[in-house]
Amino acid sequence: MRAPSIDIAAEGAVTKIPALRGTKRHRKVTMLRPLRQIAHLWPFGYKRVLVLEDDTMMQKLVTKLLRPLHVRVDVFGNGRDVVRQVAADGHRYDALLLDLMMPHDGGLTVLRNLREHHPSILRRVILMTGTRTSITDAWFPLVFAVVHKPFDGLALVTTVRACFHQPESLVA
Numbered sequence: 089m090r091a092p093s094i095d096i097a098a099e100g101a102v103t104k105i106p107a108l109r110g111t112k113r114h115r116k117v118t119m120l121r122p123l124r125q126i127a128h129l130w131p132f133g134y135k136r137v138l139v140l141e142d143d144t145m146m147q148k149l150v151t152k153l154l155r156p157l158h159v160r161v162d163v164f165g166n167g168r169d170v171v172r173q174v175a176a177d178g179h180r181y182d183a184l185l186l187d188l189m190m191p192h193d194g195g196l197t198v199l200r201n202l203r204e205h206h207p208s209i210l211r212r213v214i215l216m217t218g219t220r221t222s223i224t225d226a227w228f229p230l231v232f233a234v235v236h237k238p239f240d241g242l243a244l245v246t247t248v249r250a251c252f253h254q255p256e257s258l259v260a
Contacts, residue, residue: 135159135182135252140170140198141216142190150185150216153241154248167193171201174209181212183232183251188217199227211254214247 137159141147147163154161159182164170167190174181186195195215202210213231216239228234232251235244 136180137161137248138170138173138181138184139163140165140167140184140186140190140195142166142187142194146187149241150244153244157245157249159248166190167195167197167201170198174198174202174206179206179209181209183248184209184213185248186213186215188215189219199231203230212251214251216244 135157137154139147139150139161141150141163142165147165151161151163162173162181164173170184170186171193174184184198186198188195195217199210199213202213210230211232215227215231215234216237217234218237232254233247235247
C-alpha cells in the first residue's frame with residue numbers, strides 16, 4: 089500500500105532537500121503541488137477508510153476505486169481483525185466498508201460488536217452485500233448506507249464521499 093506522501097511527488101515546484109549529514113550536495117525533489125496546497129493533507133488531514141472483504145480481487149478493486157479520494161485504506165480479510173482494530177483505534181476511521189456475508193467472521197460479527205461496544209461508529213458503516221433486503225433491513229436504520237453488489241464504482245465513491253461529509257451530529 090502506498091503512503092499518502094507518495095501521491096505528492098511529481099511535477100510543479102522544485103524543492104532542495106539536504107542529502108546526508110556532512111555532505112554539501114542537495115537532491116532536487118519535484119512536487120506535484122506546492123506545499124501550501126497540500127499542507128492540510130499530511131500528516132493528519134487525510135481520511136481513513138477500513139475495508140472488510142474476503143475476496144482479494146474485490147479488495148483491490150475497492151482500494152483502486154477509492155484512490156481518487158486520497159484516503160488511507162486499511163484492508164482486512166476477517167471480522168476478528170477488524171474488531172481488534174476498532175477496539176484499538178476505531179474512532180479514527182472516517183468510513184468502514186463491510187462485506188456483510190463472509191464464510192467465517194464477517195460484517196455481521198463486526199456490526200454486532202459495534203452495536204454493543206461502539207454504537208457511535210455505526211453511522212460511518214457502509215455495508216457491501218450481494219444479498220437482498222432480508223438481512224440488511226434490520227441494520228439499515230443504524231448504518232450510513234447499503235451498497236448492493238455488483239455495484240457501480242462511481243456510486244461507491246459517491247457514497248464514501250457523502251459519509252465523509254455527513255453532519256457531526258449524525259456521527260456522534
